[in-house]
Amino acid sequence: MKRSHSCGALRGADAGKEVILAGWVSGRRDHGGVIFIDLRDREGLTQIVFNPSLSSEISELAHTLRSEFVVRIVGKVSPRPEGTKNSALATGDVEVLASQLEILNPSETPPFPLDEEGVNEDLRLRYRYLDLRRESMAKALRARHQAALAIRRYLDAQGFLEIETPILFKSTPEGAREYLVPSRINPGRFYALPQSPQQFKQLLMVGGVEKYFQIARCFRDEDLRADRQPEFTQIDLEMSFIEREDIYALIEGLVKTVWKEVKGIDLPTPFPRVKYREALDLYGVDKPDRRYGLTLVDFTETFRTSTFKVFQSAVAAGGVVKAFNAKGLAMVTTGQIEDLTNLAKSHGAKGLAWIKVEKGEWKSPIVKFFSEAEKKTLTEKLKVEEGDLLLFGADQWLAACEVLGFVRIRCAEYLEKAGKLKRDPAHLDFHWVVDFPLLRKDPEHPNMVASHHPFTAPVEEDLQWLESEPEKVRGQHYDLVLNGVELGGGSIRIHKGELQDKVFREILKIPADMVTSRFGYMIEALKFGAPPHGGIALGFDRLMALLLGQESIRDVIAFPKNARGQDVMSGSPAEVTARQLKEIHIQVEGVSGS
RNA sequence: GGAGCUGUAGCUCAAUUGGUUAGAGCACCGCCCUGUCACGGCGGGGGUUGCGGGUUCGAGCCCCGUCAGCUCCGCCA
Numbered sequence: 001m002k003r004s005h006s007c008g009a010l011r012g013a014d015a016g017k018e019v020i021l022a023g024w025v026s027g028r029r030d031h032g033g034v035i036f037i038d039l040r041d042r043e044g045l046t047q048i049v050f051n052p053s054l055s056s057e058i059s060e061l062a063h064t065l066r067s068e069f070v071v072r073i074v075g076k077v078s079p080r081p082e083g084t085k086n087s088a089l090a091t092g093d094v095e096v097l098a099s100q101l102e103i104l105n106p107s108e109t110p111p112f113p114l115d116e117e118g119v120n121e122d123l124r125l126r127y128r129y130l131d132l133r134r135e136s137m138a139k140a141l142r143a144r145h146q147a148a149l150a151i152r153r154y155l156d157a158q159g160f161l162e163i164e165t166p167i168l169f170k171s172t173p174e175g176a177r178e179y180l181v182p183s184r185i186n187p188g189r190f191y192a193l194p195q196s197p198q199q200f201k202q203l204l205m206v207g208g209v210e211k212y213f214q215i216a217r218c219f220r221d222e223d224l225r226a227d228r229q230p231e232f233t234q235i236d237l238e239m240s241f242i243e244r245e246d247i248y249a250l251i252e253g254l255v256k257t258v259w260k261e262v263k264g265i266d267l268p269t270p271f272p273r274v275k276y277r278e279a280l281d282l283y284g285v286d287k288p289d290r291r292y293g294l295t296l297v298d299f300t301e302t303f304r305t306s307t308f309k310v311f312q313s314a315v316a317a318g319g320v321v322k323a324f325n326a327k328g329l330a331m332v333t334t335g336q337i338e339d340l341t342n343l344a345k346s347h348g349a350k351g352l353a354w355i356k357v358e359k360g361e362w363k364s365p366i367v368k369f370f371s372e373a374e375k376k377t378l379t380e381k382l383k384v385e386e387g388d389l390l391l392f393g394a395d396q397w398l399a400a401c402e403v404l405g406f407v408r409i410r411c412a413e414y415l416e417k418a419g420k421l422k423r424d425p426a427h428l429d430f431h432w433v434v435d436f437p438l439l440r441k442d443p444e445h446p447n448m449v450a451s452h453h454p455f456t457a458p459v460e461e462d463l464q465w466l467e468s469e470p471e472k473v474r475g476q477h478y479d480l481v482l483n484g485v486e487l488g489g490g491s492i493r494i495h496k497g498e499l500q501d502k503v504f505r506e507i508l509k510i511p512a513d514m515v516t517s518r519f520g521y522m523i524e525a526l527k528f529g530a531p532p533h534g535g536i537a538l539g540f541d542r543l544m545a546l547l548l549g550q551e552s553i554r555d556v557i558a559f560p561k562n563a564r565g566q567d568v569m570s571g572s573p574a575e576v577t578a579r580q581l582k583e584i585h586i587q588v589e590g591v592s593g594s
Numbered sequence: 595g596g597a598g599c600u601g602u603a604g605c606u607c608a609a610u611u612g613g614u615u616a617g618a619g620c621a622c623c624g625c626c627c628u629g630u631c632a633c634g635g636c637g638g639g640g641g642u643u644g645c646g647g648g649u650u651c652g653a654g655c656c657c658c659g660u661c662a663g664c665u666c667c668g669c670c671a
Contacts, residue, residue, distance in 0.1 A: 033628030047631070067621085084629055092631090109622060112605055115632095116620090119605070122663050175671030195671080222670045342597080346667055406667090453671045552664095563664065 002072055008044020012093040014077045019096060021046060022072040022104065024133065025065050026115070035062045039073065039096075042138055047086070047095040048073055058101050068107035068114070068130075074100035121554070126568045128559055140556045143262050144544050148215055150261040151235055154254050160211040160237060165200035167193060167217070172518055175453065176220040179230075182584040193219035196537055199522055201238040202455065202493055205533040206525045213237035215540060226552040227485065227542055230565050235488070235543070238535030244476055244492055247536055248432060251480060251488075255430065255543075262547060271430040271480075279433055280398065284322075284405020286436070289484025290429050292421055294408050296324045296401065302377045303394075308369035310353070314394035321394045322404055325382040326411040328420045329389035330356045336414060340391070340407050349403045353392035357384055409484070423483070425549045430482050435459075438475035439507065447509040452477050454503055455522075456491040457534075470507060480538065482546055490536025497527035 003022040010019065023041035030036075035050040050062040065071065075096040086092030111127055112119045114134050124131040131137055152162065171178055171192035178192040194200075196218050204212045216236045224230065235254075239246065252269040259265045279288050282295045300320045303311035311321045326332075332340075337354060344352040355364040362375070370378075382390060391407055393400040415421035438458050439448040448470055450456065458466060459474040466473055476492035494500045501523050504515040515523070544556035554560035561567050581588060 027631075029630045029633050031628055031630065031633075032626065034630080035628090036630050036633085038631070045631095049629085051628075053628080081629070084631085086631060089631080109604075113621070116606080120663080123605085172671085177669080198671090220670060223668085225670090226665070228670070339598090343667085346597080410666095450671060455671095564662095 006043035007039050007041040007046040008090055010046055010077055010091050010094050010096070012079060015079045015094060017077045018074070019077055020072065020074050021048070021096060023070070024107075025067055025069045025071060027067070028065055030063060035059060035065075036095075037062065037065060037071075039071070040133075044090055046091045047080075047089075048075065048098050049078075049095050050098050050101070054097060055099060058098060061101050061103070062098070065103070066107065066109070068110050068133075069103060070105040070107070072100075072102040072104055073098045122562070122568065125554075125560070125562060128569050132558065137555070140544070140548055140550070141558060143548055144556055146262050147258050147544060147547065148540075150258050151215065151254060154257045155211075155213045155237065158211070158250065158253075160213040161209060162214055163204060163209065163212050164214060165194070165197040165204075165216065169194045169200075170518075172199075176222055179219050179221050182586055184584050187585040195220050196234060197236050198453065198455065201236060201535060202522070202530075202533065203525055205238055205240045205495075206528065206530045208531075210240045210531075211237075212239075212535075216537075224561070224563050224565060226554075227539075227545065229541065229553060229557065229560055231561075232553070233540040234537040235540050236535070236537045238533060240531040240533040242492075242532070242534055244434075244478060244534070247478065247490060247534060251536060251538070255480075258543070259428075259547065265428075267428065267430065271432055273432045273434050274481075275435045276433055276437070277435065280401040280405070284401040284403070284408055285484075286433055287479065287481045287484055287486040288433075289409070289412070289423065290431070291423050291427050291483060292412055294324050294326055294411060296322045296404050296408070297381050298322055299378070299381070299392075302374055306369075306374060307371065308366065308374075310350075310366075311392075311394045314400075317396075319394060319396045320400050321392065322400050323378070323382060323390055323392045324404060324408055325384060326389040326391060326408075326415065327385075328387050328418075329411055329415055330358050330387045331418065332356070332389055332414065340410060343406055343410055344393070344403045347403045347406055348399055349393060349395065352403075352407065353394075355390040355392075357386055357388045357390070360386065425483070425546075428482060430480065433479040433481055434477075435474050436477045436479075437471060438462075438473045438477075439470050441471075448507065450503075450508065451475065452489065452491060454508055454519075455493045455500070457494045457499075466507065476534070478536070480536070485542055485546060486539075487542055487546070488536055488538030490534065492532070492534035495526060495530045495532045497523045497525075497530075500526050 002020065004020040007021055007023045021039055023039045026038040026040035026045060028035065028037050033052055037048040037050070039046050039048050050059045052059040073096060075098040077094050078097050080093060080095050110130055112123055112130075114130060117136065132141065168181060168191040171180065171190060176195045178195060181191040181193065183189045183191060197214060197216050201212050214236045216234050217231055218234050219231050221230060222228070248270065252271055256267045256269055259267050274288070276286055279286050281298070282288070283290065284296055298320060299322065300315055303321045304315045306312045315321060340354070341352040353364070353366050355362050355367055378384060378390065384390065389411070391404065391411070393404040395403065412421055412423065416423060437451055438456060440451040442449045452475060456475040456477050459476055462473040477489065478491065479489040480487045494503065501515070504510050504519060505512060541553035541556055545551070545553045548556060550556055559567065559569070566572065
């Protein structure tokens with residue numbers, strides 16, 4: 001074979017051995033006489049020494065080595081002379097005195113340095129194969145493998161079967177926009193790529209599999225974010241004969257295993273449970289970042305009879321008044337206040353009321369409308385001190401909470417920049433968010449829509465309100481949240497055909513023919529003795545990003561797409577030939593150049 | 595669809611109030627150098643300041659437009 005050891009293997013005890021190493025030239029220090037080469041492979045770095053007194057011919061060739069040349073070296077392992085050991089290197093006690101050098105492949109000068117961080121991401125993506133040689137990417141890929149392996153071992157030990165489900169599926173237009181795939185042999189018909197294996201995993205339960213999992217690729221044709229790619233990976237699983245608590249315990253064990261095996265960190269379990277209502281009330285969001293305070297406080301009663309009409313009328317209309325203390329943010333700039341106001345407005349607020357506490361004074365356009373009693377209540381409940389900034393929301397409960405939720409996060413960013421708040425990535429606040437409403441109002445829909453998906457089972461004791469007061473019904477849904485990021489979610493499913501049918505037709509008010517054409521087979525399947533079942537899906541990319549402290553999931557995916565959904569290395573998506581289009585019965589309109 | 599930030603050498607960045615020939619480190623090329631590990635020394639090449647237009651005696655800098663990258667909102671059952 002071409003090599004006897006990896007570049008990370010040799011130690012002092014190997015001294016004297018004749019070895020063969022292969023790898024990339026990571027750096028060279030050419031002294032004119034003696035030449036040092038750092039030879040790198042995925043396991044590490046070994047110093048190679050070319051000494052002209054050993055072989056002038058080899059040394060001559062070594063002068064021509066450059067970064068990223070691929071070479072094979074034969075030589076003798078030698079302890080480094082005293083005083084030249086490198087304790088920063090695992091192999092730093094030894095070096096290899098080269099007696100043979102073979103250039104397996106030269107390299108162009110790399111377009112960016114491989115030993116530095118902070119390089120333009122566009123360039124990294126264009127040369128992703130070089131980027132992957134960098135330590136941080138190599139580590140991420142290895143950690144991802146370790147995590148996947150730990151997950152497979154854990155779930156196997158729990159009795160799960162890994163089963164693949166189709167990638168070419170059927171369009172179900174509810175929910176995320178799908179990628180469509182035209183069928184050549186069925187003109188005018190389309191497959192859709194699955195946004196998740198949801199329906200198949202339920203059908204596997206009907207099929208008696210009992211415990212299924214898959215590290216599944218999912219596809220969603222929506223706009224991208226730092227934590228959203230058009231194709232992404234879910235740890236998807238489903239179990240029969242279970243309740244919610246069974247999923248919590250299973251996933252807590254799984255997450256614990258991953259953090260232990262990849263990072264050596266012992267996570268405390270069980271994870272706390274947070275009710276949806278409480279999450280909104282305190283943090284204004286259903287995936288709260290609880291590492292810092294700035295929690296929302298209710299002042300509805302305080303302002304019920306206020307002379308400040310904006311608050312009073314919001315309460316009179318059945319709404320609430322909420323506020324939080326952005327502690328220490330009185331140094332906020334006018335621009336930042338404007339920014340916060342625009343943020344509030346973009347989420348439907350009419351404006352954003354604020355109060356700065358500076359030099360013992362309350363500075364604000366609205367403070368003149370407040371009574372002494374109102375000020376006193378605010379001071380007490382918000383623990384107002386010099387240097388604070390108070391921010392208010394007055395609207396219907398959900399809208400007021402959500403607006404302040406966004407404002408709260410932005411304030412935390414400002415405070416963090418000013419060094420007054422720390423969102424420590426080492427602080428791992430895992431928690432379950434539970435008791436979500438089964439249904440919600442959607443301004444774009446005349447009827448209520450499922451807040452998660454239409455297969456979620458209602459909470460048993462709330463079933464009585466399904467027709468009379470559907471907004472009161474909780475779903476048996478749960479989200480796993482870590483530090484303000486939704487890591488995953490799932491539910492106990494509806495396992496009876498009659499109830500599923502009723503939810504589609506009577507609650508979601510989907511036309512009967514549409515129910516039949518899109519979900520008929522699901523409803524039918526549930527009528528053939530479907531066991532009670534439920535499951536969950538965790539975002540594997542997000543999990544890896546959080547595990548490794550990366551801001552973007554692109555840094556834990558080998559070949560991600562940029563913010564426009566393009567692969568700038570291969571140049572996809574790309575145009576296709578007229579012939580290809582004809583074969584699949586597609587005509588492209590209104591696009592220049594096609 | 596909307597908002598913000600960014601765009602200067604291969605890379606990372608600098609360039610006073612609008613002012614002479616746009617600089618530095620690294621990388622690259624040449625020469626020198628036998629114990630370095632961010633090797634060192636001497637020398638050299640390399641720029642449509644993203645692109646287009648405008649203001650001005652004069653624009654990397656100001657204005658308008660446009661393109662690209664990123665972030666956020668909308669969207670993500």
